[in-house]
Amino acid sequence: MKQPVRIANAQGFWGDRPNAAANLLRLDPKIDFITLDYLAEVSLSIMAIQKEKDKSTGYAKDFVDVVRSLIPFWKKGSKVKIITNAGGMNPSACTEQCLQVLRKEGMTKLKIGVLAGDDVLSILKKSLKNKLYKNLETGKSLSTISDSLVTANAYFGGEQISELLSAGADIIITGRTADPSITVGPAVYHFGWNWNDYDKLAGATVAGHLIECGSQVTGGISTHWLSLSKKNDFGFPIAEIYEDGSFVITKPKNTSGEVSERTVKEQLVYEIGDPSKYISPDVNVSFLNLKVTDEKNNRVKVSGAIGTAPPSTLKVSAIYKDGWKCEATLGIFGDRAEEKGKAVAELIFKRVSNAGFKLSRTNIECIGAGGIVPHLFESPKDLRECMLRVAAADQKKESLEYFSKEIAPLVTSGPQGVTGYTSGRPKVKPIYSYWPCLIERQLLSKEVSLHSV
Amino acid sequence: MSLQPLRKIAYGRSGDKGGSCNIGVIAFTENGYLFLHKTLTVKIVKLFFLKFPVTKVIRYELHNLLAFNFILEGILDGGGSRSLRIDSQGKALGQAFLEMKIEIPDELLKEAELFIK
Known part of the structure; x- marks a missing residue:
């Protein structure tokens, strides 16, 4: 033994x-x-x-x-x-x-x-026309994201x-x-x-x-x-x-x-x-x-x-570029804090839209008022403060860059009690979406080596 | 019998799998497991997360661990980098689920309390 x-x-x-x-x-x-x-x-x-x-x-x-x-x-x-x-x-x-x-x-x-x-990226890129490498979660075909693949690793x-x-x-x-x-x-x-x-x-x-x-x-x-x-x-x-x-x-x-x-x-x-x-x-x-x-x-x-x-297959974790996103947080204090927070967020989105930019996805969370797990629990009564988190995404980076510029102005043009804007404009970040799929083992060439110091 | 949060008789944790989330729920006692086997149905779980973008709920049973594994497909809005939510990885959903209120028999509550001690 x-x-x-x-x-x-x-x-x-x-x-x-x-x-x-x-x-x-x-x-x-x-x-x-x-x-x-x-x-x-x-x-x-x-x-x-x-x-x-x-x-x-x-x-x-x-x-x-x-x-x-x-x-x-x-x-x-x-x-x-x-x-x-x-x-x-x-x-x-x-x-x-x-x-x-x-x-x-x-x-x-x-x-x-x-x-x-x-690294199987080149294998995936070569087989865009056939029906392999479908997304395991959504069933979608790889050709729908072919141009934006960043990595694929088994x-x-x-x-x-x-x-x-x-x-x-x-x-x-x-x-x-x-x-x-x-x-x-x-x-x-x-x-x-x-x-x-x-x-x-x-x-x-x-x-x-x-x-x-x-x-x-x-x-x-x-x-x-x-x-x-x-x-x-x-x-x-x-x-x-x-x-x-x-x-x-x-x-x-x-x-x-x-x-x-x-x-x-x-x-x-x-x-x-x-x-x-x-x-x-x-x-x-x-x-x-x-x-x-x-x-x-x-x-x-x-x-x-x-x-x-x-x-007989191995799982592949592929990642593709899927547009841009930006998220910002502001502290909201005072009477009817949640209501103020939501109004501030709507105002930001309105200003972005009035400036001619489109945001394909947006989200508002009033953290402290149930924002982390929305809709599940009642908001506390007489809530005097919450953290407003506004997030947006779009394929166009310019839209997010403009969104990022419309956060700070709320400190002077929004309701009283908006605070916490100290770290500058929020960053616009690329979205890397996940594409899980399968590959036959025999397509992989394992590269093994041993190195002495 | 009284209306109590699930956490009085069970514990658990949640995490992400792409755009889906799993919540593992473990009963403190065998009787608790048998009770939850009847109570924590797919229907109840769907209802609790009704306002989330859940496309499908699957329940797996692990009687050997007195546990259930719930898969909440689609709940994370794409998950990881894509989701716009603060909890893009579903780390808080397990805690939220343990706050779900259900009618729990008094003896199960007592039994669970003894287990925790």
Whole structure:
């Protein structure tokens, strides 16, 4: 029987706590792998645009700092291995930066493995005339947005990650990879599972699903967050995966937050669809026989994942430019605050329209008067203040630029009590809409390489 | 029996999937789950979110976790970058749903209270 493998997560999204990886190792040196997830749906489009302007960018630069922060641990003999999708649209540039940092510190024994080839934009662009790559949500044909496609990336599974680990990689940098697969890869490498040991792969996939959002499974966003005793330093999660695919979710000792039946169950149902068919590139998972056992002391055991063969297709996350938007906020104070807020918003829209600009979509929210979840609850009586949020979108940038100029004048020409205009004109931002679709696996060429420092 | 918010007997969280949102709702107790199995129908959920652009509601049952997963298709107005709402990712919808008032038997309320302790 092999020892369990301990896989932690130190980054739930691009912008998560920068010192999480070093803190994990400081508090719990017996971690075998640290995974870091940087890519939400739109992240790759932001990176693609950065790369267009400067060929040496297009990846999550924060990751280079993470590598730097781990050097003292490797110097002291830590064997920890790192797996991340920080490569984004430019895994080779990300790798080059990391190699430079490691070289400077004389870390010549480390190796970086790179997985690329997830970029399928050219494949999609070539097949606009046939009926492939329909939007999974709307069923619309790709030809309706063909000119505005910005990025299209397929989600790789854990297979190449496990191969790179076998080849001796200490750090693995990928582009788009399915979130749970960065946990499945090292588990398969550790136990030597086969890629048709579906129940085991299913277990590791559920473990990956639970830790991929960082501290969301250790107390973050829990319904009972307010009653947790300390909130200063939520521990980042660790999955201790056993040879049979069952696992324990825990966190380092002396950290705040909580790993309990409640936090684990909440995260299990986070952003899932049909729980009998959680589809990853590695395995098709059923959650319907999962058993969650609270072993106390921030340890929760999860077993019973059932796996079947994954589909022949991979999911693609494509992004297209979909016009422009702008949003502005103003504080509204005084008697009949909500009424004043709405009147101010209508006035802004009226002025834009009178100036000859069209806004194809608009939205008014009076936050404090039920604006965050509109129509569900009655407005409080005698409301004396609210935050007005006005937003607009259109295909024409000029319309939004004009809209942006009509916010400030309300401070002097609107009702008394309009305040909070201190940060200048609101920015006009491009809209990147999401186009999920499927691609046959054999169309992809996986680019795998190993680099010595 | 009294009119109480759902959060008295259940907890949960919500998140986005493109333009759709899912809300996972978990009962504190087995009896709570059985009660919600009858009460939290697709029809009730549709009615609660009536003024949102929901095209379809799907309910999945996870008896093993005492949980339900509701998919609210289309509710996010395109979601992510496209939606003009402050809650473009549906992060607040789970909390809103837990505020939904339903007639709850007293013994279930007591049982849930004991569980929380």
